[in-house]
Amino acid sequence: MDTTGSASGQRAATWAWLTLVVITIGSWWLSPAHSGGTALPSAPITAVVLLLAIIKSRLIIRYFMEVRDAPRWLRHSTDAWLAVLFAAIFVIYLI
Amino acid sequence: MSRVDDAAGAAGGEGARQSGRRMLRRTPDGVKPDVWLMTLFFPAWYAVFGVIICLLTRVTPPPRPDVTAADKVAFFTQHHLTIQIGFTLLLILLGGAAMTNGLVGYQMKRMSVGSVFAYGYIGGMSVGALPGFLLVTVCFLTAAFRPDRDPALISLLYDLGMLSYNGSLGCFTAAYLVLAVAILYDKNNVFPKWFSYVSIWQIITEVIATQMFVFASGPFSWNGSIAFWLAVVVFSVWLGALIVLLRGAARQEPVTAPALA
Amino acid sequence: MTLTARPEQRRDEHVPGDNDMWVMVLGDMIIFAGYFIVFMIYRSMHAREFLAAQEHLDVNIGVVNTVILLTSSWFVVRAVTAARAGRSAQAIRLVYGGGLGGVLFMALKGYEWVAKIRAGHGNSEMFYSFYYVVTGVHLIHVLIGLIVLGTVVRELRNPGRRRATVVESGAIYWHMVDLLWVIIFALFYVMR
Numbered sequence: 354m355d356t357t358g359s360a361s362g363q364r365a366a367t368w369a370w371l372t373l374v375v376i377t378i379g380s381w382w383l384s385p386a387h388s389g390g391t392a393l394p395s396a397p398i399t400a401v402v403l404l405l406a407i408i409k410s411r412l413i414i415r416y417f418m419e420v421r422d423a424p425r426w427l428r429h430s431t432d433a434w435l436a437v438l439f440a441a442i443f444v445i446y447l448i
Numbered sequence: 449m450s451r452v453d454d455a456a457g458a459a460g461g462e463g464a465r466q467s468g469r470r471m472l473r474r475t476p477d478g479v480k481p482d483v484w485l486m487t488l489f490f491p492a493w494y495a496v497f498g499v500i501i502c503l504l505t506r507v508t509p510p511p512r513p514d515v516t517a518a519d520k521v522a523f524f525t526q527h528h529l530t531i532q533i534g535f536t537l538l539l540i541l542l543g544g545a546a547m548t549n550g551l552v553g554y555q556m557k558r559m560s561v562g563s564v565f566a567y568g569y570i571g572g573m574s575v576g577a578l579p580g581f582l583l584v585t586v587c588f589l590t591a592a593f594r595p596d597r598d599p600a601l602i603s604l605l606y607d608l609g610m611l612s613y614n615g616s617l618g619c620f621t622a623a624y625l626v627l628a629v630a631i632l633y634d635k636n637n638v639f640p641k642w643f644s645y646v647s648i649w650q651i652i653t654e655v656i657a658t659q660m661f662v663f664a665s666g667p668f669s670w671n672g673s674i675a676f677w678l679a680v681v682v683f684s685v686w687l688g689a690l691i692v693l694l695r696g697a698a699r700q701e702p703v704t705a706p707a708l709a
Numbered sequence: 710m711t712l713t714a715r716p717e718q719r720r721d722e723h724v725p726g727d728n729d730m731w732v733m734v735l736g737d738m739i740i741f742a743g744y745f746i747v748f749m750i751y752r753s754m755h756a757r758e759f760l761a762a763q764e765h766l767d768v769n770i771g772v773v774n775t776v777i778l779l780t781s782s783w784f785v786v787r788a789v790t791a792a793r794a795g796r797s798a799q800a801i802r803l804v805y806g807g808g809l810g811g812v813l814f815m816a817l818k819g820y821e822w823v824a825k826i827r828a829g830h831g832n833s834e835m836f837y838s839f840y841y842v843v844t845g846v847h848l849i850h851v852l853i854g855l856i857v858l859g860t861v862v863r864e865l866r867n868p869g870r871r872r873a874t875v876v877e878s879g880a881i882y883w884h885m886v887d888l889l890w891v892i893i894f895a896l897f898y899v900m901r
Contacts, residue, residue, distance in 0.1 A: 370786075446752075
């Protein structure tokens with residue numbers, strides 16, 4: 354019988370969803386298409402955008418995919434994927 | 449095989465049975481010898497194929513699309529001998545490809561989903577061999593046949609060969625699709641379900657390969673990082689997994705099982 | 710009837726879905742990571758050109774599509790919870806809700822593509838060649854996801870089945886589709 358934190362897991366997922374939606378709508382202001390006129394590159398804005406993306410990704414992985422309650426190998430490998438991918442993205446961006 | 453043994457034994461051919469067993473000793477116990485032979489043949493053929501396409505004919509990794517006709521003529525001049533050796537060898541060994549597809553088809557027939565999928569796989573892969581490597585074989589051999597031909601024509605043969613070799617997608621897509629679906633519905637677990645998903649990745653790489661016909665340079669050209677290199681990694685995973693899984697499937701079938709219809 | 714019991718595992722942690730699906734999901738994540746990194750490399754080689762091209766993306770549709778997909782994922786989470794509690798009918802409705810989100814996403818994406826192509830942003834611009842390939846591959850994943858959700862519904866409809874692994878595996882695939890989009894959104898629509 355699988356009842357791994359059913360009700361509380363559900364609640365946590367709902368909070369995760371709300372957070373995700375808020376962040377998404379918030380990033381509308383950061384987008385170059387929104388800026389009107391010519392957009393300029395901006396490392397600080399990009400850093401914020403990538404950080405928000407990491408947060409959103411981890412929320413989905415942990416709360417939607419339920420990796421929060423998963424064995425260590427799964428938690429670690431998904432975190433490793435996030436770390437390697439976003440580190441690579443940011444480093445390449447800065448070069 | 450076992451029926452022959454029984455007959456020989458019943459006729460008092462004890463010696464015959466013993467020598468038969470000696471021949472089959474290297475086959476693992478309880479595995480059909482002919483299936484096992486083909487299972488070993490599969491990676492052997494692909495190894496030879498790999499030598500042909502990588503070392504002899506140099507189509508993998510592919511020569512660049514963004515070069516002039518003179519460069520292409522130079523390519524054929526430089527690799528003239530090995531292209532002729534490699535591709536004529538491939539023409540002779542072609543039947544091996546059909547046999548490897550037949551082995552996969554055989555294992556698919558053991559699935560609970562019925563033979564249709566096996567025939568679909570064999571059909572898709574067989575038709576795919578035409579644009580898949582026959583066309584580049586003929587194009588490159590033709591280019592090498594008369595090296596003093598008009599460079600524009602040699603350039604055409606180069607492009608035609610490479611585009612068809614790398615972009616020959618639809619037939620293989622059909623084969624991967626029926627394989628993936630068959631595995632998912634198979635109750636006999638001939639192949640594990642994750643291999644179905646790896647086959648679906650193959651389909652995705654084929655879809656991306658459509659871009660090869662549009663770009664002569666960049667990540668989506670026939671030598672591009674996404675359209676070619678990433679796809680080669682996925683293909684290697686698929687092929688490697690298939691070779692290992694065919695061994696498992698061969699061992700899974702008891703030697704006493706009746707011959708498939 | 711609640712979902713058929715899973716084999717005994719440590720109470721505090723379990724692998725949702727089955728291992729085969731995790732091969733798919735983790736492998737797919739790695740492959741997409743490859744696409745993202747190649748994109749970033751070409752982006753840094755043509756930074757100004759890419760940024761100029763980005764300005765023409767419709768960020769409104771981008772935001773709406775992201776919210777649609779996030780919400781559809783949330784529906785699927787609730788569906789799994791309902792399925793576990795034995796409320797199969799509710800679970801099926803929620804899966805349909807998630808699927809509807811997927812269909813809306815595909816419709817909006819299609820509209821976006823047509824609008825971009827009509828405005829002249831085709832394959833000839835490198836940013837857009839990446840855009841169409843990456844969002845195109847993602848779109849195929851959404852389509853496959855709809856089929857996967859369909860198998861989840863079929864599983865839930867049959868009182869003799871309703872296996873936890875099938876429902877969970879389907880859900881995890883759908884969340885992966887969502888996860889990949891969130892990153893695509895950040896890299897193509899938002900970052901500069």
